[in-house]
Amino acid sequence: MTTYTICIFTENTIGLLNRITIIFTRRRINIESLTVSETERKGVSRFTIVIKHESREEVEKLVRQIRKIVEVMAVFGYLNDEIVYNEIALFKISTPLGSKSLDVETINKEYKAWVVYWGLDYVVIEKTGNDTEIFEFFGYLKKYEILEFVRSGRVAVGKTEKGLVEYLPESEWAYYL
The missing domain is CATH 3.30.70.260 (ACT domain)
Structure with missing residues (x-):
């Protein structure tokens, strides 16, 4: 297809x-x-x-x-x-005390994604790119607890x-x- x-x-x-x-x-x-x-x-x-x-x-x-x-x-x-096209995705990741800490440097430098909100028990990360890039980043984040994931249209x-x-x-x- x-x-x-x-x-x-x-x-x-x-x-x-x-x-x-x-x-x-x-x-x-x-x-x-x-x-x-x-x-x-x-x-x-x-x-x-x-x-x-x-x-x-x-x-x-x-x-x-x-x-x-x-x-x-x-x-x-x-x-x-x-x-030329892009999508945007938001990931809400659980970050309670004692949980595995996020590698923000890898998130920023390797995946070109950004923490856009810091909550007490979670963060929201924004990733723009094509669907392949977004799902590659999704795969990276699977080791953390993903509370929510939403992706825009193209x-x-x-x-x-x-x-x-x-x-x-x-x-x-x-x-x-």
Whole structure:
């Protein structure tokens, strides 16, 4: 199976997420991750959807169907080597008195992860990277008591020189200040 990242630029409209996800459901395509955020343009949202699928043709059909939604301004499908992407993960690790102490130097230097919260009996560690890097760090942390683990969806930008500006005329949209 091949991993595809689909980036959808839309007007910020109520119910749009449902209309987009129904297209995946009807085609029996599972969404691996979904991230929705504002863009640099006011009133424009970006959906970043990750799927795994065997057929490039089916993914291209999916993209064409999404383009038909009125509020959709642009849709792009990417393979992993065509984008720069990351995820964020938070790990809550138990640190009661007498427990195995964390090797913060290894966490920082080898895994490029950071303690973002120190509690009395636990710490929260943040790790950014791709899913392989995050799960490698997860494997390292297994020797400690992991109380909670949460991982965001993918955020990505294309490696092309073009950005949103080229697809949406400047006069139509205001930038955030």
